[in-house]
Amino acid sequence: MVLNDVKYLKYKTYLQTYCPYCKVSFNVEKNDLKQLKLNAIYKNQELQLTLSPYLDVFDVESSIPLEKDSILDDLICPHCGKSLISKQISCGECNSHVGEVIISAASKLIPFYICLKHGCEWHGLSKSDERKIKLKIPRQTMPEQDQTLRVHNYEEVPYGYTTELAMLEAGRCLQCKNPKCVAGCPVNIDIPSFIELITHETLNEAAKKIKERNVLPSICGRVCPQENQCEEVCILGIKDKPVAIGRLERFVADYERKMELVEVPVISETIPQKIAIIGSGPSGLTVAADMRKHGYSVTIYEALHETGGVLTYGIPEFRLPKSIVQFEINYLKEMGVRFELNHVIGPLITIDELLDNYDAVFIGVGAGLPRFMNIEGESLGNIFSSNEYLTRMNLMKAYKFPEYDTPKPRGNKIAVIGGGNVAMDCARTAIRNGAEEVTIVYRRSRHELPARQEEVHHAEQEGIKFKLLTSPIKYIGTDSYAVKGMECIQMKLGEPDDSGRRRPVPIENSNFIIECDMAIVAIGTGPNPIIFNSSPKLKRNKWGYINVNPETNETSMEFVYAGGDIVTGSATVIEAMGAGRIAANAMHEKLQKKLNHAKKQKGKKKQIAK
Amino acid sequence: MKEFTSADDILDFAIDAEQQAVNFYTRLAKNAKTEDMREVFQQFAKEEIRHKTRLTSIKETRLFTLSKEKVADLKIGDYLVTVQVTDDMSYQDALIVAMKREKAAYKLYNNLAAKSPTDDLRKVFLSLAQEEAKHKLRFEVEYDEHILSEN
Incomplete structure (x- = not known):
């Protein structure tokens, strides 16, 4: 075989292979002209094959050139020394034994079959073989900023x-x-x-x-x-x-x-009906996009001075840059969605009043009411809810003080109570804010931490301490009523109950003190009642969340829909978006029926008039 | 403190306590400012009615069991500060009130068990304490699941 004739490797992009034994990937970066060298054994003599990122084919760097129709005996992994010819099957062309080498080019996995007898090239591959090969590529890690920096x-x-x-x-x-x-x-x-x-x-x-x-x-x-x-x-x-x-x-x-390739869809047809959306978080934005694409006139009412809801005030910059949130929102603006900022629906305009001016309303206000544990001393100074802490830091940009005129909540020894993503966000923000020691205090064990593993891993990398199976039972204050510590109790996981969950049970006489000069309570949030005070017709469940028809996400008020955390309690961004999609589909269907009905009525009237 | 001389005395006392609980929650339901909280308190009242029915049945049949099963005590209510009972209290506050009431009843029956002059009476008290512990656990689990969601 003449390696220079391996035509099916003609990709002017990235080449990659790996050893199926030691699983070492041979990645060749595009900007790195470093070449990968593989040892090839040819007629008992070694030569080197070089995989190069921009070459069309294998290059042979050897004083012994491969001759036409010659036989290549083996390819050796430079790391583990094992043969890369992973199996022998029959050559599709001459039926002799062939060895398989797996090569990936432009992410297309190409089995590189080399006929051991005649040097024929053949690259037929069964589905099951392809599957086996794919299983061998390791999941690629994402490069990230150094933890010390x-x-x-x-x-x-x-x-x-x-x-x-x-x-x-x-x-x-x-x-x-x-x-x-x-x-x-x-x-x-x-x-x-x-x-x-x-x-x-x-x-x-x-x-x-x-x-x-x-x-x-x-x-x-x-x-x-x-x-x-x-x-x-x-x-x-x-x-x-x-x-x-x-x-x-x-x-x-x-x-x-x-690459500035974003294309804003052209909305040709305009429907004469108008939609009001309360809240510019993920569910509201999804409804806005979907309804605008249909051709409705859409207005989003946002209580804060910036759009994005929890994406803006809740999630920190180092996890979700605000420029990205604003870019996505600008996309909607360019689609023709209007935004009304600083509009608190409820006290300022009621839902009934919105229905006077709009054909349908969507409520996507999230669950922004902080929960506290209700233990002794919780009203001491320097005890924050996660909402307040993150809002100050993210939305009000306290981390950019004095560029932004929001004082930084300061603390050197900070305790964060809770084990979810919000707790991780608070802890990681606090360490960036200059705290000497930040400790996550969580009632259950590591296995039950509700935060994403990725976030827990990042928090640990950044030096956040974890005090697990620990529950605060009382805050201790200084003479000037600022927090100086928490009395905690050690927990153990009890026997599984009927639901199969092992609930944390305090261990008697295990009380101890965690010193802290600031505490952040991140145990969850609930629905903010502000919108409901003026809308008693809106039915809610005992937790205060809105009751909806799960098929349509329509509330107890006709043409009023709801979705996201205000219906389900704290959930994920994509779940809120999914809820928005259900509401938008149902809203569109119902409004179209209404429109068609109105047209028919108009038609009938015209006929009668004639 | 009231003196108990017979099992009937104890059961009458317990039945009366449950009726007071029914009255308490019924009043809260009546005064609740929102529909959802009205339903919550009605539900609590129904549960207390069930407890009362159970005690009445024990009194009539003289059949009660003192199970060896240990009822878990999550002690959530133990560390919570007392909340004001108001017409517009939240579900979280309602759960705290309920947990604390059940805990108080549990303590009462346990204390009475300790002071019982006879073994039979002691068993009745302990059985009632166990019932109250179960009621408290039901509220604690609800609180643990939904309020202390930690996410």
Whole structure:
């Protein structure tokens, strides 16, 4: 075989291979002209094959050139020394034994069959072989900011995939016939299709494919718990790690934004009906985009002076840069969605008043009322709710003081109570704010931490301490009523109850003190009642959340819909978006019926008049 | 403190306590400012009616069991500060009130058990304490699940 004639490796992009034994990947960065060298044994003599990022074919760097129709005996992994010819099968051309080497080019996995007798090249591959090969590619990690540096800044921690890493990761997707990931996504993104588009490096097309179902891909790719949604059901996850769908989504959306390829859909037809949306968080934005695409006139009322809801006031800059949130919102503005800021619906305008001017209303105000534990001393100074702390730091930009005129809540020894993503956000913000010691205090064990593993991992990397199976029972104050410590009690997990959950039970006489000069309570949030005081017709459940018809997300008030945290309690961004999608579909259907009915009535009247 | 000389005395006392609880929650339901909280208190009142029915049945049949099963005590209510009973209290506050009431009843029956002159009476008290512990646990689990969601 003449290696220079290996035509099917003619990709002017990235080449990659790996050893199936030691699993070392040989990544060659696009900007790195370093070449990968493999040892090839040829007629008992060694020569070197070089994989180069921009070469069309294998180059042979050897004083012994390969002769035409010669036989290559082996390829050796330079790391573990084992043969890369992983198996021998029959050559599709001459029926002699062939050895298989796995090569990936432009993320297309290509089995490199080398005929050991005649040197024929053949690359037929069965589906099951392809599957086996894909299982061998390791899940690609995302480069991120160094942990020692990032605790001193608020810049985003993960950098995101490079095109090469994304294509390699996309190459792991099995392209299942019945993909479970699609159903695992609350907005049913066509995941296999967009991933396949990445493997072809048609990244703009991939971005469009995602946008068909999701208007906030840059955001979802960053903050959605994919490990509990689409990635949880990925078939690859049964034997190995699932495809990094979230990271790929983020990569594609970032690529589209950075390359300025975002195209705002042209809304040709305009429907004479008007929609009011309360709250500019993820559910409201989804309804706005969907309804605007249909051609409705859409106005979003936002209580704060900035748009984005929890995306803006809640999630810190280092996890979700605000410029990205604003970019996604600008996309909606360009679509023609109007935003009315500083409008608190309820006291300022009631829902009934909105219905006088709009054909339908969507309530997506989130669950922004902080919960406290209701233990002794909780009203001491320097005890914050997570809402207040994060709002000051994120929305009011206290971290940029004095550029922004918001005082930084200061503390050196900070205790954060809770174990969810919000607790991690508070702790990681506090360490960046200059605290000497930040401790997460959580009642259950590590296994039960509700935060994403990724966030817990980042928090640990940044030096956050974890005091697990610990519950505060009382705050202790100084003479000037500022917190100086917490009396805690050690917990143990009790026997599983009827629901199978092991609930934390205090261990008697295990009380101890955690010293702290600031505490942040991040145990959850509830619904803010402000909107309901003027809308008694809106039925709610005992937790104060709005009751809706789950098929349509319509509330007890006709033409008033609701979705997101104000219906379900604290949930994920994508779940809120999914709820918004259900409401938008139902709203559109009902408004169309109303419109058609009105047209018919008008037609009848005209006939009668004639 | 009231002196108890027979099991009937104890059961009458317990039945009366449950009736007071029914009255308490019924009053809260009547005064509740929102529909959802009215339903919550009506539900609490119904549960107390069930407890009362159970005690009445024990009194009539003389059949009660003192199970060896230990009822878990999450002690959530123990560390919570007392909340004011108001017409517009939240569900969280309602749960705190309920937990504290059940805990008080549990303590009362346990104390009475300790002071019982006879073993039979002691068993009746302990059985009632166990019932109250179960009621408290039901509220604590609800509180643990929804209020201390920690996310």
